[in-house]
Structures are given as structure tokens and as C-alpha cells.
Amino acid sequence: MKKIYPDAAAALEGLLSDNMTICAGGFGLCGIPERLIDAIRDSGVTGLTVVSNNAGIDNEGLGKLLRTRQIRKMISSYVGENKEFERQYLAGELEVEFCPQGTLAERCRAGGAGIPGFYTKTGAGTIVAEGKEHKEFDGETYILERGIRADLSIVKGWRADEAGNLQFRKTARNFNLPMATAGRICIAEVEEIVPVGTIDPDCIHLPSIYVKRMILGAPYDKKIEFRTVRQREAA
């Protein structure tokens, strides 16, 4: 079975429908599946619920799908740095479910691992806990959070082999790994595809079973939100 598709539009063929739920990897602009986001924009699919830690920035990442009003609802932990998001949210055009970052990651991990719900201390006593089941364990209060399953996951990897085994690079791993497991189908875009056997099986981050389709997305022009540097001291 061949998993490699010529481009993002081909990889998405037959998988998109209005009002579907999509899990998207990335943290800020780091490790976002930008080719797949572009192709989803071009497809015109609408009414999307997108599960993603952030919502991109204006005209970058998921910000592109916000601009075209293809997203109906975001499930995220932090959505700063995005004016169009702010406008749609304040105008009531966009629904937002704020979810603590660790709870969001675990909801996706759990969903992908066949766990429909779990108890966590995070958010107990806050508005996040409102309407959720509470339970005491060893004298502490925990709240029930639901696992997330999506129709589709889109993730960005660094290197894949032809079988779909994936490696991520540095902090670009972030949400890509749990998101990849939460979708009924996962499409990965990567910077390099190598022959099977090239990657040491001990060094694979995401086993091929999770990657149903993939594309070579390179070359990438990776964006930086805050470029912070130090000066070399004079020799």
C-alpha cells in the first residue's frame, strides 16, 4: 500500500466534508502542517471544528482558515497574536472552547488510545470544571475530561521513511504526536522521505500505523514568532 501522495490536495482527496472535526499539530508556528492547511483552504470545506493548541497568527497557519471563515469552532489553550481571530470571536462568529494545554494534549492522547475520559486535577475549582463530573481520589478533587477523536488529523514531521515511520525535530514534535493518534485518518507532511531501513527503528517517534497518507512538503520557509538572540562576546 502506497502512502506517499504527490501533493497536499491529492492526499486530502475524499477525506474532507463540511462540519468535520480536524486535529492539527503544532505549537505557535512551530511544527504546523502548513501545506495541508493551504490545501484545506483551497478546498473550500467549511464549518470546521479544529482542535489545535493555537490558532496561528494573521495569515499564517490556521489564521488562513480563519480569514476565509472556514472554521466554525476552535478547541485551543491559547489564541493570542491573532487579530482576525479576536474580531470573529468578539463578534460571536467563531465559537471557542478553551482547554488547558495539558488537558488538551491528554484528551487527544486518550482519544487516540481508546480512552473516552479521564480524571485530572487541572482546572478543578475553576470555570473549566463547570458542568463536569467531579470525583475525589485520596482526598483531592479531580474532574472528568473527555478524550477527543477527530475525523482527520494533520501533522508535520521532519523525516519519514516510505512506510510512514516518522521522526520529529526538536520542539516541533509538540502536539504533532498526540494529534496524529486522535484522528481516524492521519495525514503527515514531512521535510524528507527516505527509503525503509534508513531510520534506526529505535529512533522512530511515531510508528507507521498512525500515518495513513503523507506528502513531501519541502522546501519549507519556517516562520519564527519571536526571534530572540544573544550577542557573541568580542574575542
Place this chain on the structure above:
Amino acid sequence: MAWDRNQMAARAAQELRDGYYVNLGIGIPTLVANNIPDGMEVTLQSENGMLGIGPFPYDDEVDPDLINAGKQTISQLPSSSYFDSAFSFGMIRGGHIDLTVLGAMEVSEKGDIANWMIPGKMVKGMGGAMDLVAGVKKIIVVMEHVSKNGDPKFIPECTLPLTGMNVVDMIITDLCVFHRPDHESPFRLIELAPDVTAEEVAEKTTARYES
């Protein structure tokens, strides 16, 4: 003389211990990293998936795939490791991180903290703050003693939506330090910034505390 931002961070750094794994919030807490005592081994965690945060990179070493939780470019250390977000928050929620330093808009006398939303204003989200205060062993808040309007921030009950309930262990302000040994005890005023009096602290605090 009240403490400035860097002095507040330096005071927070006094709570570090050799071998600690620490998560620092954005703003003044980030400055704690510049005040780690020489010879002390402290490993910084970044909740987007890294243990062992290095300094900002040199200009020609900037890597878009290597950022901290504030989305700033950073560098790695020989001892660094990378992992995914679910694993990262397992580390945080599971109580494996020794200490976190966070900013706050309000702290209550019962140790509740509010630092993520102001009703009526654009809500950006809580990010990882709720997970950190729920899971990390010791929670230090670093904040100005009063708001821009001069209102006390260490108060009987938080008026803003909470980030966590009964979680704060220590409060470091520009005027003083409050500490409590456990989550059943009241806070105690344990230290004053130079030339700050206990009376001034009392005037600018509505929370109950021991002195």
C-alpha cells in the same frame, strides 16, 4: 526601596535548589533564569516539549524548530531532551517538576490564583498555567504588590476567574515575600524589600496574613 523586576526574579531564584527541575512562566519569571546561583545545577523545562533550555541562540544558530513556551527562539544543551506535549504535561501534572514561577493578577489569602482572564476583555486562553499550578510541587507567584490603579493584588478572595484553587506556596512582590509551609496554613510575611516597612505592606494588602 522596592525591588525592581530583576530583583524580584533574583529573590525567586533564592528558592532554587541544586538538582531542581523548574518551569518558568513568561515575563518576570523568565528573568529567574539569569539569576541561577553559580555552581547550582538547575534544569529548565519548557512545556512545549523540552527539558534543559539553553540560552538564546547566536544570530547564525537561530532554529525555527527550537522555541520555548513563549515562542522565543532558544538553544539546546548537551543534557537536553525533547518530547511531545502529552508527555510534557504528564511530567507537569504528575508532580515531577519541583518548582514553577508564575505571574498573577490576583492571589487570595487561601492561595487561589487568577492569572488568565479578565471578563469583558479579549480572552487569550490559559495555555499551560492551569496544568502547572495543579501539578508542580511548589508554586511561586511573582507580581507587583498593587495593580496599576493601586489596588491590592493579594486579597481575601479573587474577583477574577481562577487559574487554580489553593495552590500558591509563596508570593514575591516588589515590596515583600509571603510564604506558607503547607496548603492548610495562612501566609506569613517573611521578608521586606530594603526600606519597605511592615506598615506599608499592611496598608497595601487586604488579604489576612501572619506577620
